[in-house]
Every structure is written in C-alpha cells, then in structure tokens.
Amino acid sequence: MSPVNGIVLVFSRPSDFAQEAEWSAWYDGTHLPAAVASSGAAVATRWEHVERPHGASPPVGFTHMTAYEFDDLGAGAPKLLDVLDPSRARSRHPADMIVGVEVLAPAGARWHHRRRGDDVTGQVIAFVGPNDPAREEEWNVWLDDVHVPDMLGSGAFVNATRWVRTARDRFGPNYLTIYDVTLPDIDEAVALSGAAMGPARERGRLRPFHAGGLRAALRRAGRP
Numbered sequence: 001m002s003p004v005n006g007i008v009l010v011f012s013r014p015s016d017f018a019q020e021a022e023w024s025a026w027y028d029g030t031h032l033p034a035a036v037a038s039s040g041a042a043v044a045t046r047w048e049h050v051e052r053p054h055g056a057s058p059p060v061g062f063t064h065m066t067a068y069e070f071d072d073l074g075a076g077a078p079k080l081l082d083v084l085d086p087s088r089a090r091s092r093h094p095a096d097m098i099v100g101v102e103v104l105a106p107a108g109a110r111w112h113h114r115r116r117g118d119d120v121t122g123q124v125i126a127f128v129g130p131n132d133p134a135r136e137e138e139w140n141v142w143l144d145d146v147h148v149p150d151m152l153g154s155g156a157f158v159n160a161t162r163w164v165r166t167a168r169d170r171f172g173p174n175y176l177t178i179y180d181v182t183l184p185d186i187d188e189a190v191a192l193s194g195a196a197m198g199p200a201r202e203r204g205r206l207r208p209f210h211a212g213g214l215r216a217a218l219r220r221a222g223r224p
Helices: 017-039 073-084 133-153 186-195 197-202
Strands: 006-014 043-049 064-070 096-106 122-130 159-165 175-181 210-220
Touching: 006 017, 006 073, 017 043, 017 064, 017 073, 017 096, 064 073, 073 096, 122 133, 122 186, 133 159, 133 175, 133 210, 175 186, 186 197, 186 210
Parallel strands: none
Antiparallel strands: 006 064, 006 096, 043 064, 043 210, 096 159, 122 175, 122 210, 159 175
C-alpha cells in the first residue's frame, strides 16, 4: 500500500447508451492513457456502479468512476482538469459525459494508504461529515479511531482511505471514505458492513452527529 498526496474522482456516463461499448473502448484505450500522461497521475483506476440498470444510468446519475492518484495533487490536478475540460478536449468521444469531478486531499490522521492490485475487486464510496461543524475535530477522531476500524472489522473491507474536498461545498458532507473490497461479490460486502451497524449501535460506538450523503458500490471496470 502506498501513501497518496491526493486524488481526483471523475464521475461519468455515456450520453447515448447505444454507444457504450465504443465509449468504453475509447475511454480505456485512448482517453485514460492520455489523461495519465498529461497530468502525471501515479495511478488511474476505473470502476462501474453495481446497481445500474441495463442500458441506463442508476439514480445517482453516473455509471462509472475513474480515480486518479497523485503524488503531488497541487501540480497534477489542474493539468487533469484541463484535459477533462470539454471545451478543450480535441479527441473527446461524442458520447462522453462527465457528471461530476471531485478533487480531494487526505483527511484525518490515518487511513491515507491506497491499496493497489488486481485483488481489489470493488470499492464502496461514502460521502460523510459531521452535522455540527463545531464538532468536526471530534468527529474526525471518532471516524479514524472507531468507525473505520469497526467497518474493517466487519469482514466487508480490507482497507479504507479518507479524503476531504480541497474546495469545500457550503452544504452537505465534504468528506469521503473509500473502502476497498476483495470479496468476489460486492453485495456481500455491503451486507456485511450493514450488519455491523446494529451491534455498533448497541455498544455505543455510533455518534448522532455523524451524517452520510451519497454512497455507491462499485466494481472494477475497464482494462486491468
């Protein structure tokens, strides 16, 4: 596992699902290598939403997520955003649609090491935060020392990393936790983590000031 200075997440989908196969081939074979080369990303991995209907986008609005990892986020992120800018893209696929982009720096005192390798079959991402800004420091300590270890102890996940938006939104959670899955079935990981919440609540290990936002289960997509 390697420490990372920051990540950029790109949420995307094809605008025309009849062209999804061609779009995916372009993404893997042309766009992703060019984006990595232009931005200096150390690693880029592509993931697909597991709950998407056939030929359509799930309710969250994206079908895929690409994670770019940087050793120097300050230098690499602006270059990547320039590559992604639709007004500047010269070889963009006609069905390519970017739903959203998140630029994130490491958060908390722990959980900064990304697990790399083909054994990671999926990820669960969760935007979270304290519902009381005055308790943000307390919430960060609790997430580092209690909640993330509890989730890893559920048997659902093998690693977790924590991130925070470099440009915070005024409303909603600004933190993101990414949980790595090596189980063959991502749904099993989701079920195991959900089953761990009841016992955690009974043992007083949950906090009422913890709030969640968008959450998604993803499987590996594209070329290895």
